[in-house]
Amino acid sequence: MRKQFWATGVVILCVVIGLILFQKFQKPDRIQWQKYSATQIQNDLAHEKLILVSVMASWSIETVIHEYRYSENSVILNLIHTHPIVCYRVDLAKIPDEQIVTWRNYFQDFSGLGLLLLTKNPRNDVVLRRLPANEITVGTVISEIEHMLADQTLKARG
DSSP: OHHHHHHHHHHHHHHHHHHHHHHHHSOOSSOOOEEOOHHHHHHHHHTTOEEEEEEEOTTOHHHHHHHHHHHTOHHHHHHHHHTTEEEEEEETTTSOHHHHHHHHHHTTTOOSSEEEEEEEOTTSOEEEEEEEGGGOOHHHHHHHHHHHHHHHHHHHHO
């Protein structure tokens, strides 16, 4: 009886460990946003990554809608998982006052809700594309990501 108890315990433990490991390796079903950091974005650009920045405000239902439009799309998630793309979120309602000036300077005074895409072109210049929240569709996000990834590919070949 005691051997059966131990055998059952070992089997249950193995199943639990297997489920935990399976969840860690499973791809998420939505974009995993990181907290906005200008320093980290600059570092990612230096490492030739494409940056997506969701510009939102926690008080705005429009924010929820514009992120929902694309953050769970399988094509977009596949692009994010198969290319050097990093995703950040900034909540303009919560950004500290001392960072507002840096934000506006860095993103050329863009303060509307939406999606920003950044990369470096073949001349090593930072390229910034804006998608205002009311213009975001799955198709436009995919198109912009593919366009900017193509620019990075040209840079790698050049």
